[in-house]
Amino acid sequence: MHGAERLRTQLRRAAEQRAPLLASGRTTAYRWVNGLADGLEGVTVDVFSDVLVLALYAEMEAGPLVEALVAEASPRAVYVKRRPRAASRLPPEALRKRAPSAPLHGADVETVDVLEEGLTFRIRPGEGLAVGLYLDMRDTRAFVRAHASGTTLLNCFAYTGGFAVAARAGGATAAVNLDVSKRALRWAEENAALNGQPTAAADALCGDAFSWLPRLARGGRTFSTVVLDPPAFARGPSGPFSVARDTPRLVERAAAVVAASGTLLACCNQQSLSAERFSALVQRGLAASGRRAKPLARLGASGVDFPVRNGEPEGLKVEVLRLDANALASGA
Numbered sequence: 001m002h003g004a005e006r007l008r009t010q011l012r013r014a015a016e017q018r019a020p021l022l023a024s025g026r027t028t029a030y031r032w033v034n035g036l037a038d039g040l041e042g043v044t045v046d047v048f049s050d051v052l053v054l055a056l057y058a059e060m061e062a063g064p065l066v067e068a069l070v071a072e073a074s075p076r077a078v079y080v081k082r083r084p085r086a087a088s089r090l091p092p093e094a095l096r097k098r099a100p101s102a103p104l105h106g107a108d109v110e111t112v113d114v115l116e117e118g119l120t121f122r123i124r125p126g127e128g129l130a131v132g133l134y135l136d137m138r139d140t141r142a143f144v145r146a147h148a149s150g151t152t153l154l155n156c157f158a159y160t161g162g163f164a165v166a167a168r169a170g171g172a173t174a175a176v177n178l179d180v181s182k183r184a185l186r187w188a189e190e191n192a193a194l195n196g197q198p199t200a201a202a203d204a205l206c207g208d209a210f211s212w213l214p215r216l217a218r219g220g221r222t223f224s225t226v227v228l229d230p231p232a233f234a235r236g237p238s239g240p241f242s243v244a245r246d247t248p249r250l251v252e253r254a255a256a257v258v259a260a261s262g263t264l265l266a267c268c269n270q271q272s273l274s275a276e277r278f279s280a281l282v283q284r285g286l287a288a289s290g291r292r293a294k295p296l297a298r299l300g301a302s303g304v305d306f307p308v309r310n311g312e313p314e315g316l317k318v319e320v321l322r323l324d325a326n327a328l329a330s331g332a
Contacts, residue, residue, distance in 0.1 A: 007040075007068040014038040015072070018305050029114035029121070030305045031135050037307040045069065046135055048123045050076040051112045053131060054104075055083050066105050077106030079125045101126035113194065117142060119169055120194040121162065122187065132160050132187065136301035136316045137229070140265065143299060143320070144225065145170035147263070151224035154178065154216075154257060156209045161188025163227045168197045176223070178205040178212055210253060217256035225263045226254050232270040243270050247278070251285025260325030263296065268317045275317045282319050293321040 014033050021030050032052070033045035042058035043065065052075045054065060062080045069078055082098040102108060103126070112123050116138055123132040144153070144163050148170030155163040158177035165188075167175045177188045185204040192199045205212055209230070228250060234241045251266060258264050268278045275298070286293050299318035300306075308314060 004064065004068060007064060008072055010039040011068055011072045017307070021302075021304055026118040027116055027138075029116055029123070029133060029135060030138075032305070034306050034308075036312070037309050040065075046131075047073075048114045048125060048131070048133075049112050051109050051123070051125050052078045053081060053125055054078055055081045057083050062104060070105055075106065077103040077109045077125065079131075080104045081129055083129060095128060099128045117145075119165055120191070121160070121165070122190050122194060130159070133162060134159075134269075136269070136306050137162065137267075139302050140267070140299050140316075140318050141166040143297065144227070144265070148172040148225075152176075152259075154223040154226045156213075156226065156228050156254065157230045158188055159184050159229075161185075161191050163229070164188065164203075165191050165195055165197065167225070168192070169195065172224075174203070176203050176205060178207070178209055180206065180208055182206050209250065213253035213257060217253070222257050222259040223262065224259050225265065226258050227265045227267070228254055229265075229267040232268070232273075243268050243278075244273055244281070247281040248285035248288060251282050252288040255286055255289035255291045255323060258291070258323045260323075262323055264293070264319075264321045264323055266319045266321070269315055271313050271315045273317075275314060278317050279319055282321070286321070286323075292324045294324075296320040296322050 011033065018030055018032060021027050028049045030047050031044060032047050033040050033043055035041060035044055042056060042060065044055045046053045052069055052073065054062065054069065056062060066078050066080070069075065080100070109125055112125065113120050114123055114133070121133045125131050141162055145166040148167040151167070151172050153164060153167040153172050153175040155161065155175065155177045158164065158179040161177045164175035164177050177185055179185055185206055189199055189204065230241060230243060230250065232243050247266070254264060266282045297320040299320060300314055301316045306315070
């Protein structure tokens, strides 16, 4: 596939570009290689302290890449994930084969704790395709943290609670995680504890967002900030979910629990869905909700460790919107 020296040269170049992330010592989790933009098509490498996670998006031999990574970084372990085009459509056994629990290099690492801007998160590198923290969301978590003082947060599709940890660190008075997975919610509690953040039973809502959002609205519950970070495709209690099809319905329901002059963060990580198309879907949902919105920011993955080539579509898209009070005031 690649000559050994060429591979090592590409890894060194990528590492040099990531140097600004490491300068302060407050971040130990980042993307070392981001595919074609770093000269390695179909390859990503994520760094979690001294553990590496190598993801392959095409059929290729992992051995030469692992050897080059070990030579350049001397990691404690290297895990290999062979990522399918649509992970949600594969049965669990097929997914396990693509993401073995044992590393290809080094000894098993059950957990490794990493830093992101001084906050601690627990990673389980042998867990499967998702190991505990989506690194492309780092700048969005930083945004939430920077604007959290005195606010309340609802973190939908919470996974391991990264946004809640960031919000509490920024001074939020309450942060609620909502996810269908009880295990993910327990993991979120672990992350909170690692950062000295007390939580209560009411801070974790287990279930489907499409069911919980109307329930919260009927109870008159609102939040200063609502984060929507669904998977691109998923199967849940409310049936199959697709960002391209279901974003308007999700935004409409979420808008009902955003407080007057509150903030909605709508996220999409489907590369085939353009930023313009995603924005239009969000606006359609807001129109159905009766809420008007003022754009505050458009966020994405950091260009330091998630570079893209000119003309390549961006992956992560985040719409940050300030919602007015009209629909809430009228009881809609």
